[in-house]
Amino acid sequence: GPAKAQNLTMAVGAQITSLDPHYHALSPNFAVATMIFDTLTQFDADARMEPGLAESWKVVSPTAWEFKLRPNVRFHNGNPFTAEDVAFTIGRVPQVPNSPSSYAIYTRAIERVEVVDPLTVRFHTRSPYPVLPNDLAQVAILDRETHDQASTDDFNSGKVAIGTGPFRYVDFRSGERLRLERNEEYWGDKAHWNAVDYRVVVNDSARTAGVLAGDVDFIDQVPTSDITALKRDERVKLAEKDGLRIIFLALDHLHPEGSPQITDKDGKPLGKNPLLDVRVRRALSMAIDRQAIASRVMEGAAKPAGQFLPEGAFGHVPGLDAPKADPEAAKKLLAEAGYPDGFRITLSGPNDRYMNDGRIVQAIGQMWTRIGIRTTVDAQPWTAFISRAGRQELSAFLVGWGTASGEASSPLRSLVASYNRDKGFGFSNRGRYANPAMDAKLEAALAELDDGKREALLQEATTIAMQDVGIIPIHIQKNLWAMRPTLTHESRADELTRAQDVRPVAAR
Amino acid sequence: MAASPGAVSPVSATASSPTLEVRNLQTHFFTRAGVVKAVDGVSFTVGRGKVMGLVGESGSGKTVTGFSILGLVDEPGRIVGGEILFHGQNLARLKEEEMRQLRGNRIAMIFQDPMMTLNPVLRVDTQMIETVLAHTKVSKEEARQRARDTLGMVGIPSPDERLKSYPHQFSGGMRQRVAIAIALLHRPELIVADEPTTALDVTIQAQILAEVQKLCAQTGTAMIWITHDLTVVAGLADELAVMYAGRVVEHGPVNGTLDKPLHPYTMGLIGSVPSRNKRGEPLRQIPGMTPSLLNLPVGCAFRTRCPKAQDKCQQDPPLGELLPGRRARCFFPYNMPAEAAA
Amino acid sequence: MSVYLLRRLLQSVLVMLAMSVIVFVGVFAIGDPVEILISPDADQMERERAIKALGLDLPLWMQYLSFLGNALRGDLGRSFVFNEPALQLILQRMPATLELALGATIMALIIGLPLGLYAGLKPKSPLSSTIMAGSILGFSLPTFWVGLMLIMVFAVQLGWLPSTGRGPTVEVLGMRWSFLTWDGLRHLAMPALNLALFKISLVIRLTRAGVRETMLMDYVKFARAKGLSPARVTYVHVFKNILIPVVTVVGLELGSTIAFSVVTESVFAWPGMGKLIIDSINVLDRPVIVAYLMMIVLMFITINLLVDLAYSALDPRVRLENK
Amino acid sequence: MSTPIIELKGVSKRFSKPLDLAGKLARKLGAPVKDETVHAVDGVDLIVRKGEVVGLVGESGCGKSTLGRMVAGIMPASNGDILWHGKRLDSLQGAEARQAKLQTQMIFQDPYASLNPRMKVADIVGEAPLVHGLTKRSEWDGYVDNQMRRAGLDPSFKRRYPHQFSGGQRQRIGIARALAVQPEFIVCDEAVAALDVSIQAQILNLFMDLRRELDLTYLFISHDLGVVEHLSDRVVIMYLGRVVEEAPAEEVFARANHPYTQALLSEVPRIEARKKSFAGIKGEIPSPLNPPSGCHFHPRCPHAFDRCKVEKPALKEIAPGHKSRCHLNDRAA
Amino acid sequence: MSTTTAQGAPIAAAPAPAPKVEGPWRRFISEFAESKLALLGFIVFTIIALIAIFAPWIAPQNPYDLAQLDIMDGRMEPGTVGGAGFTYWLGTDDQGRDMLSGIMYGLRISLLVGVGSAVIACAVGASLGMLAAYAGGKTDTVIMRLVDLQLSFPSILAALMILAFLGKGVMNVVLALVIVEWAYYARTVRGTALVERRREYIEAAQCLALPTRRVIFRHLLPNCMPPLIVVATMQIARAIALEATLSFLGLGVPITEPSLGLLISNGYEYMLSGKYWISFYPGIALLVTIVSINLMGDQLRDVLNPRLKK
Numbered sequence A: 001g002p003a004k005a006q007n008l009t010m011a012v013g014a015q016i017t018s019l020d021p022h023y024h025a026l027s028p029n030f031a032v033a034t035m036i037f038d039t040l041t042q043f044d045a046d047a048r049m050e051p052g053l054a055e056s057w058k059v060v061s062p063t064a065w066e067f068k069l070r071p072n073v074r075f076h077n078g079n080p081f082t083a084e085d086v087a088f089t090i091g092r093v094p095q096v097p098n099s100p101s102s103y104a105i106y107t108r109a110i111e112r113v114e115v116v117d118p119l120t121v122r123f124h125t126r127s128p129y130p131v132l133p134n135d136l137a138q139v140a141i142l143d144r145e146t147h148d149q150a151s152t153d154d155f156n157s158g159k160v161a162i163g164t165g166p167f168r169y170v171d172f173r174s175g176e177r178l179r180l181e182r183n184e185e186y187w188g189d190k191a192h193w194n195a196v197d198y199r200v201v202v203n204d205s206a207r208t209a210g211v212l213a214g215d216v217d218f219i220d221q222v223p224t225s226d227i228t229a230l231k232r233d234e235r236v237k238l239a240e241k242d243g244l245r246i247i248f249l250a251l252d253h254l255h256p257e258g259s260p261q262i263t264d265k266d267g268k269p270l271g272k273n274p275l276l277d278v279r280v281r282r283a284l285s286m287a288i289d290r291q292a293i294a295s296r297v298m299e300g301a302a303k304p305a306g307q308f309l310p311e312g313a314f315g316h317v318p319g320l321d322a323p324k325a326d327p328e329a330a331k332k333l334l335a336e337a338g339y340p341d342g343f344r345i346t347l348s349g350p351n352d353r354y355m356n357d358g359r360i361v362q363a364i365g366q367m368w369t370r371i372g373i374r375t376t377v378d379a380q381p382w383t384a385f386i387s388r389a390g391r392q393e394l395s396a397f398l399v400g401w402g403t404a405s406g407e408a409s410s411p412l413r414s415l416v417a418s419y420n421r422d423k424g425f426g427f428s429n430r431g432r433y434a435n436p437a438m439d440a441k442l443e444a445a446l447a448e449l450d451d452g453k454r455e456a457l458l459q460e461a462t463t464i465a466m467q468d469v470g471i472i473p474i475h476i477q478k479n480l481w482a483m484r485p486t487l488t489h490e491s492r493a494d495e496l497t498r499a500q501d502v503r504p505v506a507a508r
Numbered sequence B: 001m002a003a004s005p006g007a008v009s010p011v012s013a014t015a016s017s018p019t020l021e022v023r024n025l026q027t028h029f030f031t032r033a034g035v036v037k038a039v040d041g042v043s044f045t046v047g048r049g050k051v052m053g054l055v056g057e058s059g060s061g062k063t064v065t066g067f068s069i070l071g072l073v074d075e076p077g078r079i080v081g082g083e084i085l086f087h088g089q090n091l092a093r094l095k096e097e098e099m100r101q102l103r104g105n106r107i108a109m110i111f112q113d114p115m116m117t118l119n120p121v122l123r124v125d126t127q128m129i130e131t132v133l134a135h136t137k138v139s140k141e142e143a144r145q146r147a148r149d150t151l152g153m154v155g156i157p158s159p160d161e162r163l164k165s166y167p168h169q170f171s172g173g174m175r176q177r178v179a180i181a182i183a184l185l186h187r188p189e190l191i192v193a194d195e196p197t198t199a200l201d202v203t204i205q206a207q208i209l210a211e212v213q214k215l216c217a218q219t220g221t222a223m224i225w226i227t228h229d230l231t232v233v234a235g236l237a238d239e240l241a242v243m244y245a246g247r248v249v250e251h252g253p254v255n256g257t258l259d260k261p262l263h264p265y266t267m268g269l270i271g272s273v274p275s276r277n278k279r280g281e282p283l284r285q286i287p288g289m290t291p292s293l294l295n296l297p298v299g300c301a302f303r304t305r306c307p308k309a310q311d312k313c314q315q316d317p318p319l320g321e322l323l324p325g326r327r328a329r330c331f332f333p334y335n336m337p338a339e340a341a342a
Numbered sequence C: 001m002s003v004y005l006l007r008r009l010l011q012s013v014l015v016m017l018a019m020s021v022i023v024f025v026g027v028f029a030i031g032d033p034v035e036i037l038i039s040p041d042a043d044q045m046e047r048e049r050a051i052k053a054l055g056l057d058l059p060l061w062m063q064y065l066s067f068l069g070n071a072l073r074g075d076l077g078r079s080f081v082f083n084e085p086a087l088q089l090i091l092q093r094m095p096a097t098l099e100l101a102l103g104a105t106i107m108a109l110i111i112g113l114p115l116g117l118y119a120g121l122k123p124k125s126p127l128s129s130t131i132m133a134g135s136i137l138g139f140s141l142p143t144f145w146v147g148l149m150l151i152m153v154f155a156v157q158l159g160w161l162p163s164t165g166r167g168p169t170v171e172v173l174g175m176r177w178s179f180l181t182w183d184g185l186r187h188l189a190m191p192a193l194n195l196a197l198f199k200i201s202l203v204i205r206l207t208r209a210g211v212r213e214t215m216l217m218d219y220v221k222f223a224r225a226k227g228l229s230p231a232r233v234t235y236v237h238v239f240k241n242i243l244i245p246v247v248t249v250v251g252l253e254l255g256s257t258i259a260f261s262v263v264t265e266s267v268f269a270w271p272g273m274g275k276l277i278i279d280s281i282n283v284l285d286r287p288v289i290v291a292y293l294m295m296i297v298l299m300f301i302t303i304n305l306l307v308d309l310a311y312s313a314l315d316p317r318v319r320l321e322n323k
Numbered sequence D: 001m002s003t004p005i006i007e008l009k010g011v012s013k014r015f016s017k018p019l020d021l022a023g024k025l026a027r028k029l030g031a032p033v034k035d036e037t038v039h040a041v042d043g044v045d046l047i048v049r050k051g052e053v054v055g056l057v058g059e060s061g062c063g064k065s066t067l068g069r070m071v072a073g074i075m076p077a078s079n080g081d082i083l084w085h086g087k088r089l090d091s092l093q094g095a096e097a098r099q100a101k102l103q104t105q106m107i108f109q110d111p112y113a114s115l116n117p118r119m120k121v122a123d124i125v126g127e128a129p130l131v132h133g134l135t136k137r138s139e140w141d142g143y144v145d146n147q148m149r150r151a152g153l154d155p156s157f158k159r160r161y162p163h164q165f166s167g168g169q170r171q172r173i174g175i176a177r178a179l180a181v182q183p184e185f186i187v188c189d190e191a192v193a194a195l196d197v198s199i200q201a202q203i204l205n206l207f208m209d210l211r212r213e214l215d216l217t218y219l220f221i222s223h224d225l226g227v228v229e230h231l232s233d234r235v236v237i238m239y240l241g242r243v244v245e246e247a248p249a250e251e252v253f254a255r256a257n258h259p260y261t262q263a264l265l266s267e268v269p270r271i272e273a274r275k276k277s278f279a280g281i282k283g284e285i286p287s288p289l290n291p292p293s294g295c296h297f298h299p300r301c302p303h304a305f306d307r308c309k310v311e312k313p314a315l316k317e318i319a320p321g322h323k324s325r326c327h328l329n330d331r332a333a
Numbered sequence E: 001m002s003t004t005t006a007q008g009a010p011i012a013a014a015p016a017p018a019p020k021v022e023g024p025w026r027r028f029i030s031e032f033a034e035s036k037l038a039l040l041g042f043i044v045f046t047i048i049a050l051i052a053i054f055a056p057w058i059a060p061q062n063p064y065d066l067a068q069l070d071i072m073d074g075r076m077e078p079g080t081v082g083g084a085g086f087t088y089w090l091g092t093d094d095q096g097r098d099m100l101s102g103i104m105y106g107l108r109i110s111l112l113v114g115v116g117s118a119v120i121a122c123a124v125g126a127s128l129g130m131l132a133a134y135a136g137g138k139t140d141t142v143i144m145r146l147v148d149l150q151l152s153f154p155s156i157l158a159a160l161m162i163l164a165f166l167g168k169g170v171m172n173v174v175l176a177l178v179i180v181e182w183a184y185y186a187r188t189v190r191g192t193a194l195v196e197r198r199r200e201y202i203e204a205a206q207c208l209a210l211p212t213r214r215v216i217f218r219h220l221l222p223n224c225m226p227p228l229i230v231v232a233t234m235q236i237a238r239a240i241a242l243e244a245t246l247s248f249l250g251l252g253v254p255i256t257e258p259s260l261g262l263l264i265s266n267g268y269e270y271m272l273s274g275k276y277w278i279s280f281y282p283g284i285a286l287l288v289t290i291v292s293i294n295l296m297g298d299q300l301r302d303v304l305n306p307r308l309k310k
């Protein structure tokens, strides 16, 4: 009915762990944060930077950025938003106690915040830092007056769940639901919904059943297995959007004298690690029929990938396409590398983390086995899997990477840069791939403030990594949402599910 | 209904007519292995105020006879023939509901194992009061009163407190007395007591026997006392029926039967009582074993163990009145005057 | 009696101590929570900071000792993920699970007892065979599968019941209960049935077995010999006796019902403790796992005690020692 | 006189539940917690000589079986000494201990419960001789046949299981099992109580035959005085854990001294006594958990006087070979 | 007395014709077969067991060999002919695995898990339970507290943690189930053994100076078997179902070697989209297996219950 049209019930598949926007850097938490709070910069649906609480920004020196703030913005409790709040926020971020994963990684480059005037703020960085606006898009701005001394508990209980965002807090029950109402004073486009019921329904089938039964209006993370059914059903419609998450295989580069899970055909150790031979890596990549995985396993909800980012993203290399499946060529390469009969390998992966992760590893297992590499597939829950991967116990494994900032520096730095604690490189480079040529290009890019030059450097680095098969990209996920036919959704590349992106069809 | 003689005739207990007359009762169990003729032609009578001992070895059908009288034979058993005349009324033909009205009211039963007959989770008063209320319309308080009186009657001290107890708080002897009290609640005309003292000590047994004797004398209740212990029967009963393999083989007054048994089986039974034998000398024993009720030999069931068996015994001997008031199922009985004369 | 309670108390303390050690070591063995909790964008420094912030840099035995010290003061630690006291998190979700488990238990008794009684009294009738064969279904079908079937039929196809989630709650005794509202009950119906399925079978089986055994007891025959009506024999003499094992087992099963609610809660998005624990295991949120298991053990011990007390109340033969 | 086969000197058996930690704690805290002790057997002296049949009589729960078990070596005594051929049973080691155990065998009350329902008769009878090397595997079959035959069982039944036998036959299996280890002394714990009179006669005859053939010694436990009278040379009467009277059989049945024995004898139903009026000893058997003070029998004794309530009477010889535990004897003297 | 003739001579002291010459096995079998349902259960279970044992020889495909699978044949409807000209009578799952073969092999795993864990848990639990009952005292206390601990630890959680700890694999699942289940057996056995231990035949065995080990294993144990067998039939079913649930929760057996439970749980995700066969047929197989085991178990319970016999 019309009354109902003012209210929106959403079911999301990921747990919200806290309303404190600085407590736990986790994308579901961030999605919620962007409903109640705002950030200085923000990404639009296609992951392009756009102004948020800052109207504009510019580089004033290699180590200083100046941000002009939006005037006449008020917090939900009526307090005005000023540069002091920005300075306070940047100060609070690293101070949140017990944080299991801090937002401080996004503010660490900032050495000092200079309040120029109430609507101008200047950030001084330790070294030239081109991605500062990208980082600031992750940091929710709080009110100095309200949030000074505010604890995480105060946010969760709703006491200080106060921001400048399009929705105001009503009620939060962790693990169950969050209730919001429209912020009538919002500075941007006002949300359409009087009230939003944002529920957590982790079980995939339960979410689908919920939208089919009409108990909820909108769900995210539609399982691919339900795509056909939902497409047929008149009670719902689907929305999809190419995402920024790449699914790829990482290979063991750490153990030169034999990878832990690779043996010859008879189960005896090989004495060396075949994965260090680029021909072997290339063969493994060529053996994979990405098109088949995208169409059969992912039921169309994925695009075969040959690099980290999709077209249009910053740092995407045009023409670096997904390798064509060619088992024959792969076999030849293997023979060239000295493995005409192949070898045995264990391919690991999670079974509860990415869309169809378990199925993908099985499918890849099939394909590798067909070129003579007998593959044992080991899919485990994420908890057990990731710990083993982090301890370099695996030879080949499937993981994913979501580039929230939409910039190639992020995956390059984390996934393929040589592991280096001091530089903060290669943190997620669990296979310990190392390529000095690539590292050099990346380091140059990270110090380059000129966007054009930086993109070129990033593209070169990407090309080196891909040609050397530092990782084996599989595909880029599409994000799927389902809703009542009377709704539309401005689907986002960064996977965030937010109430302000949903509108009734007529309201468009 | 009048057509069937004595079926539903209002019971007017004349002094002459016996309280219970069982005629050729047959109760069979239809088991997987075959038909067990647990009771196969049992006849006896019990007069008012009399105690009849029903003896026989284990498995001879004593308990089943008792249950048949109360209509409590369960699957796979069935009364397949004969009459159970209670004041002339045939119990075997009564409907279940009519039978229920009699049970616990005019015919009561006491079971063998005093530990098992009372429901362990119900208080004694509950179990007694429900019995009163099942047959008379009285208030609960009156029922309790009756229960208390009856408990006192069977010699349970301070019955008021005892009523509130659970069975496990009683000793075996006291439990059996409670069971007897329950049987007595409605002053039944007939009590079937199925080995009520077998599980008890001599001293307790004596107490209970004393109780029972007193009661029979006072209320004129007829009693069937089932046991395999001849010595108890000797002291208690007026009459005696001896069962062997589902049949009554001898029936008569205690005195005559125990002193001068007719049937060889009775003879053997009495012979094996230790006190009848000289100390230290071998006891007289009946050779062999009780036959299985599943495939009894034709003719006299005892003949394979009988010292007097002859060809004729392959036919069925009838339960004939061989001496005045004394009947036996034997072609060659002992202690017949003729034999004595010879 | 006091000795009895004291003994139970001592045993509980030991069991809980053992449990906490096992869980500590167990969770440690599974993996590294930081690896899971940390943002993918983080770097090595951030990782080290997080490890320190969560107190995971100390050797395991020191972590355990400090946990023990805090636990003695009633503090079971803060959730890594939610940054809330673990105990509070659990207590918040407990009513949901409790009402689910109790709902299931009541359903099991209401459905199971009459069916079991019938099957026990008439063991040869075709209906009894049907009941018994049907009861096997109760524990052959995987819970999660039945759950989805229920949702498909009653929510998606028929639209009679809400598909998932918990209904509106009312605050009583400082806790939020949903069974007090009509809509809350509607939400409760399917998950409770799902969870009850196994217990219904159990109750049917126990009841039937109990009836069959009890019917053979001398005291039942004696009750008939007293001339009691069949109804009284069945409903007083037989029923009260079978109630003892049924209550015992059902009571003891309450603990495992709560444990099995893990599956049901995740299928029906029921915001109870079960879902919390699964989520916590998935992110290795050790304080919550430990606290949850301690609570479960405590609950189990309490339930056991209550069952024993109920048992002794129902069955006068059983007396807790020392009267 | 040769050393007796078995001699008991002040043997007691207590069953108690020791306090656990919780119990002790509670007691420390002042809760009235007692440890419960049952004095099942209380200072019993007993001698059994070779070739003798000693009858042991008493009410249910007075400790007869417990005494029997201790004699048979199934259960250790809490106090006192049990001497086997003059040697302390608990000091025996290895082969001798086994010998002592084997030489004393027990026959149990319930012929069904005492046979392992899952073993064939041949195994029940033949297991122990084989384990103890009394026969060789090759001669085993014949050995078992002999034992069965001796107990009056047809060896062709040896492949059967206990449930396929009647009560009397089962008791014979139990007897064959005991005889198979070639004992000299047999404890019969109510061995015929569960049997019918006619079967009982068969078994009692068997006992007497075996005694003659094998020169066996018996401790014959029963509450049936008729049986005991028939069989035993000497009778021991127990009441609530204590021996109250001991005398040759004729003596007991002719001149019972202890009031309990007298009461017991008067209650025995006899086939000769017709339409007798029963009386019964007044009162119930007291609980062994808290037995009456002084003479245990005083609450039920028609002759009890003040002294009986406070002082425990001693077992005194009142005639040659006739001992009794009663204060009345002092008074008469 | 003197009239006894030759023909009528009493068969003095002749060994009685024993009640019935029927071995316990024959009796057991005939009593078991009394229930048509139980017989049906037995026959069905035998067929299932045979299928499971001979799966590698009768299954059309080896569903565990990745080389034989083709994702292009994934999710095909029953009766479709696949790429290699192979007919999938019961359809295929998402990996292109022939469901018929998958079910046959899955039965193998599920039965291995169910029966294997039941047997091992039974051996472990029964030994400990027996020890507790026979030794008494401190041993008893320690073992029974362990049992309490185990029983108070929700089985799913225990299995979850054990598997998370050990990693996947059929043997690990079996091990986890053993750890979860042994306590049921221990408790059952101890209960029975405590009763049986006081029976006179144990005293008789002690009196015969038989070694303690022999008394426990030859005398006590066989008599504790009936309740154990009953518990075992239930626990086999429970273990199979528990394994399915573990698979649903992402633990359990390796995904390339699916058990029935894993097949169901894989197919579960396709239920809403109408690809019923992926979950339905394994579900039927699981159901039939568990029902047949329980039909046997029910009858066993009755046959082995001495109290229900007259």
Ligand SMILES: Nc1ncnc2c1ncn2[C@@H]1O[C@H](COP(=O)(O)OP(=O)(O)OP(=O)(O)O)[C@@H](O)[C@H]1O
Pocket (backbone or CB within 6 Å): B029, B031, B036, B037, B038, B056, B057, B058, B059, B060, B061, B062, B063, B064, B065, B075, B076, B077, B228, B293, E310
């Ligand atoms: N339910 C039954 N099914 C089959 N046979 C039965 C059943 N009840 C009793 N019988 C058989 O009926 C026969 C008589 O049994 P009954 O109990 O009457 O003997 P009894 O003389 O009372 O023996 P006891 O002295 O041992 O009590 C026995 O052989 C017994 O096996």
Ligand SMILES: Nc1ncnc2c1ncn2[C@@H]1O[C@H](COP(=O)(O)OP(=O)(O)OP(=O)(O)O)[C@@H](O)[C@H]1O
Pocket (backbone or CB within 6 Å): D015, D038, D039, D040, D058, D059, D060, D061, D062, D063, D064, D065, D066, D067, D223, D288
């Ligand atoms: N294992 C035990 N633990 C505790 N008390 C016991 C134990 N065995 C026997 N008793 C107690 O010891 C006392 C004597 O028992 P015992 O079995 O020796 O008596 P009994 O004379 O053989 O009786 P019955 O004639 O009933 O066989 C009884 O009160 C009994 O309750």
Ligand SMILES: [Mg+2]
Pocket (backbone or CB within 6 Å): B062, B063, B064, B194
């Ligand atoms: Mg009987």
Ligand SMILES: [Mg+2]
Pocket (backbone or CB within 6 Å): D064, D065, D066, D189, D190
């Ligand atoms: Mg005894």
